[in-house]
Amino acid sequence: MLREVFSIFTCVAWVGFAIYLSPWMKDISNEVEAYNATTFQYPVPLSTHNEEHTRLMQNLQRSNGKWDSNHPRHRLLTALYGYTSYKDKNLAEVNRWRNLYKNVSKQQRTLLESTVHYTRKLNTIEHLLDTNNELAKSIVDHGLWFYNISQSELDEFIKESESQKRSADKTSVSQGMKHFVRDWADEGHEEREQSFGCILKSLAQTPRTTDRPLRVLLPGAGLGRLAHEVDNLGGFDVTMNEWSTYMNLAYRYVSSRSVPNSVPFHPYIDWWSHHATTEDLQRSITFPDQVIRPSSVLLIEGDFTTVFAEHTGQYDILVTLFFIDTARNLVTYLETIHRLLRPGGRWVNLGPLLYGTAPFVQLSLDEIVALSESIGFEFQETDPSVGDITVPGLQVRGLDVAYGRNARGLNKNAYQAQYWEAVKR
Amino acid sequence: MLREVFSIFTCVAWVGFAIYLSPWMKDISNEVEAYNATTFQYPVPLSTHNEEHTRLMQNLQRSNGKWDSNHPRHRLLTALYGYTSYKDKNLAEVNRWRNLYKNVSKQQRTLLESTVHYTRKLNTIEHLLDTNNELAKSIVDHGLWFYNISQSELDEFIKESESQKRSADKTSVSQGMKHFVRDWADEGHEEREQSFGCILKSLAQTPRTTDRPLRVLLPGAGLGRLAHEVDNLGGFDVTMNEWSTYMNLAYRYVSSRSVPNSVPFHPYIDWWSHHATTEDLQRSITFPDQVIRPSSVLLIEGDFTTVFAEHTGQYDILVTLFFIDTARNLVTYLETIHRLLRPGGRWVNLGPLLYGTAPFVQLSLDEIVALSESIGFEFQETDPSVGDITVPGLQVRGLDVAYGRNARGLNKNAYQAQYWEAVKR
Structure with missing residues (x-):
């Protein structure tokens, strides 16, 4: 119901929407279909945001x-x-x-x-x-x-x-603040390029019209850079979701900043390992590298598996980036992704399989594919440029992707993250 | 004193020593100077081993x-x-x-x-x-x-x-057993090639004679593969040292195995993250990939900073692999390395800067170089093939090196390990 109001609003909204590609997206910009866009100004679907704000405030009531x-x-x-x-x-x-x-x-x-x-x-x-x-x-x-x-x-x-x-x-605060670098600082450029690239390329190539923008949902969106990048492609109606209150506080803050690179801080002073120089350790990073239009992406806070109870079949695309292994109940995650998509809707995933401290099930990649197929997904062929097939016979590609890395640090931790696209049967 | 006995013994011992290069050393074998070697049999410096065994047994007395x-x-x-x-x-x-x-x-x-x-x-x-x-x-x-x-x-x-x-x-046991893969299984081949390569190349190029083998000490030697590889180069009198009793038990065991690949186990069943297939998770690994001659390398157990009290100036080369960041007192480590080398002796290092839970000091790479120079080391130019200079002006090269990685796993954690050679002034 909420989504329908948004949809009517955005049909109007997208008409004047401009394609905005950040510098690191240059290489794929030619593949994005052109919109007759002349300006960055566009009506904001305020009512939807207001509705969500009202729901959020009700949820937050002590009673x-x-x-x-x-x-x-x-x-x-x-x-x-x-x-x-x-x-x-x-x-x-x-x-x-x-x-x-x-x-x-x-x-x-x-x-x-x-x-x-x-x-x-x-x-x-x-x-x-x-x-x-x-x-x-x-x-x-x-x-x-x-x-x-x-x-x-x-x-x-x-x-x-x-x-x-x-x-x-202390750890959650440190992680929340380090995400300013990953998502909203120049220094995070390379890391974002690695992990967002294949997702944005796939979405950019998706046929869509300004009359009917595609509805995209990104659960586990963190500080929201990918969600805003998807929005910047044009022709998408983007909703993001995050459970961590540490992340949500950081996102609400960064999206309130109106001057680029106006906030300085020192993200690396709390861990003295892996530094080439003490100058590196102490260096200042500024954010946001670009001003965020919070009204262009809807953030719905809360537990992905319950907060979208009324959104069954409402999304054209679900994007899960470094997300599925955060589940306590991975089956519920997969079922929720399936439920929220419309028939024929697409699930795009990139991420590792690093399970937390007490997951109800811990599946290998081959098992996740088998389970997802049983739930009702059909895995699609994807572009070989993404990476090599990880397991012969499975439409899943692996690519080395860093996460929250200090660009000048001496640790090179990365994941062979797994990329797939699957369609809801 | 102990070392002098060893030295006389080994002068004889090396005459009949054979060059043995494991398959992955093939690419550098042509740079190793040739010995007139015809056989793998050679006299074992048993008395030194016996002496060390006696010392060990005395140390272990409850009294x-x-x-x-x-x-x-x-x-x-x-x-x-x-x-x-x-x-x-x-x-x-x-x-x-x-x-x-x-x-x-x-x-x-x-x-x-x-x-x-x-x-x-x-x-x-x-x-x-x-x-x-x-x-x-x-x-x-x-x-x-x-x-x-x-x-x-x-x-x-x-x-x-x-x-x-x-x-x-549980963790130390698991780490000890996973080291069978890193050091003594075919599966560890690539990881060993990455981390041992530059060290062995440097040592292989070091002028030496069979009359006076160079004395090499490797503290933090773990399960000893690098120590035995150095020994296999010929012309070296190798001592290794390890503090961890978990590692020492594992080394004593693996070096007692007389049939190659006779011990099977499943190193990856205790952690279900990062697996492409459940078959990978459950697979069996065998070791040792080659039979170890424990008598060819002397293991001195104990704390590096105290156990070599009487070995001042006795070593030609000290090799520290993934070692210096294990120090509680890094200054004492550096001073000990300096003290144990003869004037003109060489320190070869490769490893990350990942400090433990309660190190007395945590230094950046630039600070380690400055401190080492103050202690009396002169950093040398090294081969550009090792990697790029990490900090302009410092003779230190960085190279990506994995450690204890599951070769088929989906995590690609690695360190930009730092390589240097420094000479004792």
């Missing part, structure tokens, strides 16, 4: 269901607590390093101070933490405003959490 | 120092406890997976059973655990014999550990 750690407001407050604790948590780690340094003999310390100025390095990092803390505070402030939560409610929640020994999650 | 978790015998018994617990620990994990599977709905289970036979997969894994447990038991049996420890002492130790809630270390 909505049981008040426990799974409650959407509880989860949001937990993430706000995490970002609020940025400095405390990271300062504690630097202090741990200072204490570890005391185990070095006096003579060795003299040598370290004269050659690499180790204490100065520790001091500098402590100073740079302030810049990152400014960002974390801004994320919290914007989040409080966006989700209409008072500072006093958050303060109360933090007090309660601390009295119950629930510690702020 | 040697304080009896706590740092005592060599305590550490050895802990590792024996780990291997003894292989089946219990892994069975517990499979049972956890069985219980997680119960969270899947009845309808989904029906689908999973008909398409991917999930219960059969769990049952098969449980069956294959028995093969791995046979290996773990053999490692324990050989260890008890080699270190002259009675089963009843181990039983008593295990009883005591369990009563004190000290759990067996």
Whole structure:
């Protein structure tokens, strides 16, 4: 129902829509069908966003269901607590390093101070933490405003959490902030090119008209760069979905920035491994590399398997990027993807098979293909330029893709991510 | 002192020494200077090995120092406890997976059973655990014999550990056993080629005579393949060192095998992520790909920074492969490397900078170079074929190297490992 309102709106909206391809998409831009587009201005489907905002606010009400750690407001407050604790948590780690340094003999310390100025390095990092803390505070402030939560409610929640020994999650905050690099900084360019390339190429080649834009859903969208890139191709009506409140807070923040590269921070100061130089470790990154039009992509927050209960058969394309292995119940993920697609609709996947700590099932690639076929998917031939077939006889291609990598770092971790396209029978 | 005895012995020993290059060394074999070698038989410097064995046995005495978790015998018994617990620990994990599977709905289970036979997969894994447990038991049996420890002492130790809630270390056992693949199975070929290649090439080109073999020390040698490859080049007197009792038990076991590829096991059944097929997950690997002459390389067990107290200036070459970032005190590692080399001796390094959980200092590459120069090393120009210079102005080259990777797995984790050669001033 919600989608139908959006659809009517967007039929009008797309008429004046412009193709916008980011610089790294240049190589495939010639394959995108042309629109008679003259301007970046286009009517925003505000009513849909407003409707979703209303639903979100209702969901966040304390009175909505049981008040426990799974409650959407509880989860949001937990993430706000995490970002609020940025400095405390990271300062504690630097202090741990200072204490570890005391185990070095006096003579060795003299040598370290004269050659690499180790204490100065520790001091500098402590100073740079302030810049990152400014960002974390801004994320919290914007989040409080966006989700209409008072500072006093958050303060109360933090007090309660601390009295119950629930510690702020340093890792999730760090991961959320590192995603600014992956999704919205120049430095993430190569990583995005690797992982978005085959998906965008496939979507760009999909026949579509401005009269009836194709509805695309991206679950597990993180900070939303791919969703916005799909939107930029034109002719798509894009919905993204993310469960992590850490990611959602970061996305709400980055999409509120109106000046390119206006936010500086130091993404690599919290992990001292794999650095060629200390300058690399301490360097500043700015974002967003381009201003985001949040109104052009609809973010629906929540659990992918339940939040789209009323969207059965409403999507032409589902794009899962680094997503399916995040499932506790992988079968439910696959069934949901199938249910949300219209008959003949297409599922495009790229990602690794790295299961979490307590997945209900852990399947090999061949088993995922067999299961997906049973659920009602038909795997399609894909472009050999994507990569080689991983298992003879299966229409799945492997390609090496990095994720959240420090571009100047000395670790080269990557996945042989698996790419496929499957059609709902 | 100990080394001088060895030296006299080996002068004789090397005369009849044969060059043995494993198949993957073929491409560099033409650069190795020729020895007039006709046979693989050569006198073994037994007295040195015997001396070291005596020292080891003395160290392992309970009466040697304080009896706590740092005592060599305590550490050895802990590792024996780990291997003894292989089946219990892994069975517990499979049972956890069985219980997680119960969270899947009845309808989904029906689908999973008909398409991917999930219960059969769990049952098969449980069956294959028995093969791995046979290996773990053999490692324990050989260890008890080699270190002259009675089963009843181990039983008593295990009883005591369990009563004190000290759990067996599943991860260290799994890592130890996976090293059979990295070091001593055909499957590890490519990984060894990547990481050993530049080191062996450099050593093979080093002028040496059969009269005075060069003394090489490899700390952190793991299961010893590189040490034995250096030995196979001829003209080297090789000592390896390893601190991990899990590794040492595995090395003692593998070097006791007299039939190539006679030990089968399933190295990948304990982690279900990143598999293309379930067949890959369950496949059997055999080792050793070649029979090891343990007497040709001397293993000195223990802490690198203390166990070589009497070896100052005794080595011509020190090779550190994936080693320096394992230090708690990196400065002490560098000082020890410097101390053990003779003036003009060479340090050859390849490895990442992945610091552990509580290192006293964490240095960037540029800082390691500066510190090493202060300690008394001069970095040398190296062959551009190794890789590109990592930081302009520093004689350090980066090359992508995997470590402990499943050759058929879908994860492609690698390090941009750093290669350098430095001479002791």
